[in-house]
Amino acid sequence: MDAEPKESTDLLGANKANVIKFEPDPSSSHDEDLQGPPDGGFRAYSILVGSFLTNGLLFGVINSYSVIYTILQKQLQDENVPNSESRASLVGALTMGTTFFLSPLSGVLTGFLGLRLTAVLGGSIATTSLLLSSFVVDHVDALCFTYGVMYGLGASLAYTPSLAILGHYFKKYLGLVNGIVTIGSSVFTVIMPPLMEFMITNYGLHWMFRLLAVFTVGIALCGLLFKPTPLMIIQKPLRKDNSFKSLLKTIIDVQIWKNKKYRLWALSMPVALFGYFVPYVHIKKFIVENFSNVNDNLPLQCIAVTSGIGRLTFGYLADKPGIDSILLQQISFYVIGTLTIILPFVRSFSLLVAMSLGMGIFDGAFIALIGPIAFELCGGTHAAQAIGCMLGLAAPPLSLGPPIAGYFYSIYKSYTLPFVLAGISPLVGATVMFTIHFHRRSSKQTEVNKNGHTYLSPMDSEKSAVSFSRSNGNVNEQSAL
Template identity: 70%
Template sequence: METEPKENSDLLRKRNKIEANGVLSTDEPKGPADGGIRAYSVMIASFLTNGLLFGVINSYSVIYTVFEKHLREDGVPNAESRAALVGSLSMGTTFFLSPVSGVLAGIFGLRLTAVMGGLIASTGLLISSFAEYNVNVLYFSYGIMYGLGASFAYTPSLAILGHYFKKHLGMVNGIVTVGSSIFTVIMPPLMEYMIRNHGLAWLFRLLALFTLGIAFCGLLFKPIPLIIVKPTREDDTFKSMLKTIVNVEIWKIKQYRYWALSMPVALFGYFVPYVHIKTFIQSNFYNVNENLPLQCIAIMSGVGRLTFGFIADKPGINRILLQQISFYVIGCLTIILPFIKIFGLVVFISLCMGLFDGAFISLIGPIAFQLCGPSYAAQAIGCMLGLAAAPLSVGPTVAGYLYSIHQSYTLPFVLAGISPLIGATLMFTIRLKNVPSSHQSANANGVARPPSAIHVEQPPGQLLRNGQANQQTNL
């Protein structure tokens, strides 16, 4: 159905038909609650969803070392790149299918999409437990199937937040995304304990049980009915459905287009340290805590998500500039990393990388809401992550291949660090736009917005006040 927000507040006082998760109701539309038991329950569910999903994905280096060693002992050629591909496929598929997740969320609702994601991801891990050293099976079960489920659950876990929070949306995004940092600290020692005492198969079964909890979290993702539905004729149904599936409106927003196309370049080397840092430590240092750098990244990433999420809510803050700074710092530190010979400095670099990694992650949701508005946030996030999927998958695999040739992480880490620098530089194109007319000029957190091409009755500037969008509609 076509949906249109109404600029005149008087219209909101009348009882209108509204739609939530595809179900028509006669309740009056309400804005984000910004608190209450229901809102905080959704925040906790999103926190657990992010933690469980990315706690597994980010801790793949623990599985990688065992898997790579087993493949090498079996004489499998290119064992390093093959083992790395399993983990990078899960990350890449998670992001590559995010546009599909956004479409499904629009058709079936955020709640059902998230529940399906939890069930699919859990099933993928369970299948992996019966073929723990079969690389071809793991490509599908751990790489593609788990990534598919993670994608279906991840995008709704971010999009649902805009239904319950407005004033503190940046801070709430920071709290939710810190879940992956906390679980990335907890997961590696737990995974090592399971592998050492029960084997890789039982580790996959335990992770499958944990991941099943994502389906239960998804049950809480019930959107607040905010969209005012404009009555449509029966012959418009097919056209409306087609517009839902093939949504080109967000790509007419110039700032979003430049941001979304810059991100894949910046993220080419993002996952490389997560996959290879443990092997890098094993190759260059002795009698040290091999998991400590990864845990440091995770801990400080949590601090960064909370800190920058809080900062992003402040009036006049340029969220996009903050994200650019984070990419510049991460890129420089990744380039420096292979030249460090003192383990203490590696730990310090890991702490700094984690801090700015948290900045990048916590700003994805708020920037998407800022550029495209709440009604298109899920698809905006999904499309951007979908574009980033291929670089995220290819980066760690290329790094593993280069290491197998040179037996050194110098070239892989340098290349991984260059990509965020290029991506951050490309994001300056977001500021290359025509000067808007007086009635179109608006400012959202320090970033002037051009008129949106989304067909709404309210001016697409969305009457931005005090650095926050006046959001009258949502997903």
């Protein structure tokens, strides 16, 4: 299709229908206009690469925080600061927590500014935050803002569009594409720790942040690729007046919260993710204290490698008919929770590496399935805000988990209790998710929903073509909720 999408720049207009409009190619048939995302082509594969790099650059930095943590913790300890473990872990926890907590804002901005501009803005903020962090490396409180909150804001604004844009260009293999994209964070998590340690050892923490800032410019450049297709229509309600309530209704999509299965999924995730980030922050210090003459970066790198394999594998499985993506995500939480509980009792480094490999595989399953589940439950047009709101709800427990683990460690001088508590939360969250299976979505429509996209029957397609010709090129698509 040659029709170019035009994102609405007047979403707040009082007298406009607030839909994305495009002029169809006169030479194309209505069937071509209604066939859905292209599932290939230069632009689609460019989007795939851009999303891959965005995920890799963002989470390669976030997941490698344990390298920075050991430096900050020692710095605070040398300054005789109480609870140095908890305060040092707070910086990294704020980064992950802010990334997820502000995801609803990212979802809103994608409807207001568009996917492309939101992603570019996020990359620019993340780059600025790392540059500012390089000047305040001796002040942990300042790093809580520059690296914790500010980088988290930029990551949030870039991350949600990088997942939502995939549904504009892929449908048949959406799960596999999500798996490929999220492998980016695994690849970069393998690369980042040794690179960060090399920079810290030879040039200092401040130059390490500056190098990361140079890399992060690439996120803003990738965001320029996120041009939406005219096939995924986001319909905004009319503003009846100039009140603040009417403004919010124009910008914020409330449709997702009318879906009971989505509500149950979104509310169970914060429970499951309370202890999720604890091993990423504390595993290096745990290894340093319990093992000698070993590569203390190896387990984290093993998690990253097998996480990539898990993302690709479970993303592929999510596309198969009859596969329940939510059940796969539950299984991943059960395995991760169990291995986290066992972790502090391991005294063999080889066994620890083997467990890290297992944790990585099912970590990949959890990550790769977020996008497909959101598309399945809420449809393509609502996916950005569905992902954003779920991650926003998960942010507080993600932020609190590592500092609480650090606090318990400072009291008991052992990681047994912190890791056990961190492992219990995924088990509880996965159990709560069983409630989703008791609520089957009923639909009176004749469409069949697959990967968040609507496939019309031939009769419905003919009716849609008639409706299209009568609307002067303005298309309204209602996704099944």
